[in-house]
Amino acid sequence: MKTKLLSVVLPLLSVCSQISPIQAQDKSITIKGSDTMVLLGQRWAEVYMKKNPGSRIQVTGGGSGTGIAALINGTTDICEASRPMKDKEKEDAKAKRGAAVVEIPVAVDGLAIYLNSANPIKELSLDQIKGIYTGKITNWKDVGGKDGKIIAYSRENNSGTYAYFKEHVLANGDFHPTIQTLPGTSAVTNAVAKDPKSIGYGGIAYAKGIHHAMVKKDDSTPAVEPSMENVLSAKYPISRYLYWYTAGEPSGEMKKLVDWVLGPEGQKLVQEVGYYPLPKAAGDSTLASPAASKKKKK
Amino acid sequence: MNVNVPANRSELTIAHANSLSSHLTGARLKDFLFGKFILFNAVLAISTIFLIFIYVGKEAIPIFYDAETRKEASLHRLFAPQDYGSPDMPLPFVWQPVGEVPKYSVLPLFLGTLKVTIIALLFGAPLAIAAALYTAEFASHRVREIVKPVVELLAGIPSVVLGFLALIVFATWLQDLFGFDYRLNAVTAGIAMALAIIPIIYTVSEDALTSVPRTYREASLALGVAPWKTAWSVVLPAATPGIFAALILGFGRAMGETMVVLMASGNAAITSLRLTDSVRTISATIAAELGEVVFQSPHYYVLFFLGAMLFVLTFLLNMLGEYFVANLKRKLMGR
Numbered sequence: 001m002k003t004k005l006l007s008v009v010l011p012l013l014s015v016c017s018q019i020s021p022i023q024a025q026d027k028s029i030t031i032k033g034s035d036t037m038v039l040l041g042q043r044w045a046e047v048y049m050k051k052n053p054g055s056r057i058q059v060t061g062g063g064s065g066t067g068i069a070a071l072i073n074g075t076t077d078i079c080e081a082s083r084p085m086k087d088k089e090k091e092d093a094k095a096k097r098g099a100a101v102v103e104i105p106v107a108v109d110g111l112a113i114y115l116n117s118a119n120p121i122k123e124l125s126l127d128q129i130k131g132i133y134t135g136k137i138t139n140w141k142d143v144g145g146k147d148g149k150i151i152a153y154s155r156e157n158n159s160g161t162y163a164y165f166k167e168h169v170l171a172n173g174d175f176h177p178t179i180q181t182l183p184g185t186s187a188v189t190n191a192v193a194k195d196p197k198s199i200g201y202g203g204i205a206y207a208k209g210i211h212h213a214m215v216k217k218d219d220s221t222p223a224v225e226p227s228m229e230n231v232l233s234a235k236y237p238i239s240r241y242l243y244w245y246t247a248g249e250p251s252g253e254m255k256k257l258v259d260w261v262l263g264p265e266g267q268k269l270v271q272e273v274g275y276y277p278l279p280k281a282a283g284d285s286t287l288a289s290p291a292a293s294k295k296k297k298k
Numbered sequence: 299m300n301v302n303v304p305a306n307r308s309e310l311t312i313a314h315a316n317s318l319s320s321h322l323t324g325a326r327l328k329d330f331l332f333g334k335f336i337l338f339n340a341v342l343a344i345s346t347i348f349l350i351f352i353y354v355g356k357e358a359i360p361i362f363y364d365a366e367t368r369k370e371a372s373l374h375r376l377f378a379p380q381d382y383g384s385p386d387m388p389l390p391f392v393w394q395p396v397g398e399v400p401k402y403s404v405l406p407l408f409l410g411t412l413k414v415t416i417i418a419l420l421f422g423a424p425l426a427i428a429a430a431l432y433t434a435e436f437a438s439h440r441v442r443e444i445v446k447p448v449v450e451l452l453a454g455i456p457s458v459v460l461g462f463l464a465l466i467v468f469a470t471w472l473q474d475l476f477g478f479d480y481r482l483n484a485v486t487a488g489i490a491m492a493l494a495i496i497p498i499i500y501t502v503s504e505d506a507l508t509s510v511p512r513t514y515r516e517a518s519l520a521l522g523v524a525p526w527k528t529a530w531s532v533v534l535p536a537a538t539p540g541i542f543a544a545l546i547l548g549f550g551r552a553m554g555e556t557m558v559v560l561m562a563s564g565n566a567a568i569t570s571l572r573l574t575d576s577v578r579t580i581s582a583t584i585a586a587e588l589g590e591v592v593f594q595s596p597h598y599y600v601l602f603f604l605g606a607m608l609f610v611l612t613f614l615l616n617m618l619g620e621y622f623v624a625n626l627k628r629k630l631m632g633r
Contacts, residue, residue, distance in 0.1 A: 062589060063589070065589075065591075066589050069591075069592060069593065072592075072593075073593070089592075092592075149479050151479065151480060151481070156565070156586045156587070157394075157395065157396040157586075157587060158586070158587060158589060158591075162396070163396070166396075166397065172397070172398050174392065174394050174397060174401070175394065177389060177392060177393070177394075177406065177566060177567050177568045177569070178566050178568050178575070178576070179566055180480065180482060180564035180565060180566045180576045181564075181565040181566065181578075181586070182564075182565065183560065183561075183586060191481065191482070194469075194470065194481065195473075195481050198481075
């Protein structure tokens with residue numbers, strides 16, 4: 001009872017008054033952020049804790065934005081994000097935490113375009129997807145399907161997936177107001193699975209019971225599936241890195257965890273959960289490198 | 299022996315009286331303490347509400363003077379039609395706070411809230427009032443003892459559960475039935491919301507109807523008016539202010555309700571009057587976005603501003619409701 005009460009009161013206190021950031025030396029590590037990565041984070045934590053008795057890792061979701069806000073406010077040790085942190089956010093974190101943010105790519109993810117299994121459409125071009133989400137294309141007929149209104153689902157704007165999609169597929173354009181937003185990737189897949197006229201997007205790991213559209217970069221390139229090979233070779237046009245962020249270089253227990261995650265065991269789990277491990281040598285990949293995808297803000 | 303008995307008896311009475319008086323002061327003390335305890339609770343409840351009000355207000359006020367916020371989200375940008383100057387976004391009212399140019403039109407959110415609330419009332423109010431009329435006027439004592447608590451039990455269903463039901467079950471049924479374009483829309487959310495407000499409207503209306511004096515009914519029945527006609531033309535009109543109060547309280551509840559709309563409305567901020575479009579309500583917007591927002595950014599202040607407006611609106615509605623209830627009592631007591 002007492003511990004239960006404490007476990008409720010302590011986070012509350014730290015949230016309310018933003019007391020000093022939780023330090024890593026007490027061996028308990030908190031990880032917070034992207035909903036896309038929460039499964040992966042939990043898997044890592046489970047296996048790591050089994051291997052290292054005595055270590056304690058807490059993983060929670062909430063969205064990349066939530067995780068980044070928590071890193072800035074010092075309520076989490078590691079932030080999971082499915083989009084790179086913006087420069088402004090990094091500055092905020094540095095100002096508040098007193099140490100520069102360290103960016104650690106931990107896995108690779110392809111963004112799948114979900115279609116209902118009854119939808120005859122097999123492939124879409126990036127332009128068509130953009131047209132659908134900006135409201136220029138409203139009928140399946142226009143992209144080679146049966147006559148019928150397109151019902152498009154998106155994620156809430158606190159999601160890294162939303163930010164990534166907006167930046168890379170819509171080229172920073174705006175979603176049309178009729179695009180419905182649902183909380184969580186699984187809500188999107190669920191909705192798409194229920195409605196033959198619908199389309200949605202999200203991480204590949206979540207997509208079960210519906211089919212993925214093959215995506216082509218433009219009309220001259222072939223449409224490709226979001227398979228591991230295509231994602232890692234950057235043939236598949238919408239793929240991204242998944243990140244961990246820490247305030248200052250990880251040390252002690254945290255460094256051990258990070259090294260393990262980047263090592264063969266951690267990367268094997270990445271594949272088990274359904275994402276793709278980091279390319280062996282960073283130079284190998286033509287996938288936009290984390291450094292290159294840093295956004296210049298306005 | 300004979301002498302002893304009365305002596306004993308008088309001893310007994312004296313002892314009894316003593317214990318009674320000490321018992322009495324004890325009871326008085328308990329009374330006093332308990333009274334203060336209750337007073338403390340009441341003050342605590344009121345000051346909590348007051349503090350919430352101050353806090354929400356404090357976080358919303360910067361919208362009027364914070365320079366950065368005024369630039370991005372002035373009142374003009376919140377309420378007046380905007381020209382975003384890009385061919386991609388020809389619409390005048392857009393809620394899209396995350397992006398290169400943040401867009402903060404709150405009109406679609408207000409419209410969405412209003413649409414869902416009105417559908418919930420249109421659907422829930424007739425049901426609730428008819429049920430109240432039935433239990434107050436026609437149901438036998440036994441039926442009433444069952445129906446009333448069961449309807450009131452509806453109020454105990456967590457709104458997450460209602461929302462989930464709407465998302466998974468109602469949405470499919472309603473789409474099959476009416477052929478909606480959007481599976482999740484204002485009608486689906488409104489109907490689920492109706493379930494949340496029926497108990498409120500029912501309870502308050504039922505109280506209003508039963509508090510109509512017997513003499514009204516007796517006079518009507520004595521004149522040979524049929525019971526249903528009595529209920530419809532005598533009792534119902536007499537209880538009108540109370541029923542109106544019930545509607546207002548239901549309206550206020552529906553406006554603030556969050557989980558049902560977050561899950562079942564589709565959350566698309568569309569500016570249209572069509573009821574079968576998806577909608578995004580104020581409460582759902584706050585719930586979905588406040589968790590992520592950068593502390594004390596314009597977006598943050600706008601969300602608190604929305605919250606403050608919602609608070610003020612429901613507060614006024616509740617006050618109006620209370621006023622009508624008081625009015626009913628005065629009217630029925632013939633003053």
